[in-house]
Amino acid sequence: MSWDFFVKLPVPVGEIGGGMAHAIIGTVKLLFVAVFIGFPVGLMGGIYLSEFGRRPSSAGRPSSDEQGRFAYCVRYASDILNGIPSIVVGIFVYIVVVLPMKHFSTLAGGIALGIIMIPIVLKGTEEFLKLVPSTLREAGLALGMPEWKVILTIVVPTAFPGVMTSTMLAIARVSGETAPLLFTSFGNRYFSSGWMEPTASLPAMIYTYSISPYPDWKRQAWAGGTVLLALVFLTNILSRSFLHRKKMGYR
């Protein structure tokens, strides 16, 4: 692996060298769109299920056996979505986004990844919100806070590191997805400009290169894998240091 790998485009078969710069950028762009969709939907769904989807039981704590019909549907849908093979999500996005637009795009790829993220973020958010002790909620209510304010200023911030962790988990999970991208962002030999063009992505590149018969491409596929891992690792570290700073510096 050399510096070229990060900054150069692929070269034609037979030539040595070249890189995956376009795929690295492409993956980052795809993940950006995915987080933009998966995080807010998952967060709001999780808040709904944990805070409103259940009637509090006799101890003041929410219990999962007493729940509204809509909450039941949301939870059930989320569980099913979690179990759907990612390639099916790819086909779904192909039909509802790619076909009407008549071409593959970064946007479509990001939407597919975002949909895969939703149930992971949602479940994580719900679980971490449930861990916030009910005494804290009561303390907020007893202070005369409206319920929505208790949730926004006390419950969610208390659970936020956990919510962030589950989001990171979801990012790590979708950053390796290849199947849904074949139908949505497709691939590209060059940098894609904007959000409406097909784009290369690391997983798709790794896939193409690793099944190729050329030793140099195979080497590059390994390199691509390493970069992908490093990328996920980096996102984790960045978000953690951000959270840490935020924790220390408030007043």
Added chain:
Amino acid sequence: MKSVLEVKNLSAFFGTNPVLKGVSLSVTAEQVTAIIGPSGCGKSTFLRCVNRMHEVVHGAIVTGDVLLNGESVYGKDVDPVLIRRRVGMVFQKPTPFPTMSIYNNVAVGLRLNGLKKQAVLDEQVEGSLRKVALWDEVKDRLSQPGMSLSGGQQQRLCIARALAVNPEVLLLDEPTSALDPMSSGKIEELLRELKKNYTIVIVTHNMQQAARISDTTGFFLTGELIEFDATKKIFTTPQDARTEDYITGRFG
């Protein structure tokens, strides 16, 4: 003597299960009123009915009425959120908000009431922390998390948080039962000081504590108010045999 709380024939249920049966009493201003009784006798429920926290729980029902300075707490168009701002409450376990600094834990109630000016906030926060004798211990680290304090300090922080908005009555639900004797002693001392300006109702398991700090004591048993009188009378010449049995330790 002015009465701040007037409780009239108050009953509370979880579903069909009664936990409080027709309690009537009145709480005198600038006094400490203690509520004693064995576990499960409705002491905490009684407190939670006063600031409408009882109904937060699903299936909880309240009948009867509570007058807070002459105003019905259970009136038709009374907003429970606004009632809770007029009544301070401190729980058994210290509950500082974990994501907030010491400063913000006290300021949060003030901000809730629309106070925005930094200078006024600073002044009020300092005042509240001084009232609970915490100011000198935390003045150099106001921006640290409220959770960084010891248990006793956390509980005093919670009292400061409740006092910051100048409540008409302060409800304490076993505030010292999770604390060591030293911290408990400090809080008792504090309550004696606070009653000069505030009306306090305290639920306690500790009868010595009730005897030490309260002016009036109510004894609850299985949801009924058995006896309600001056603390001295309750502890020396109780009228009811059950009260006598309880305070002499024959049961409960």
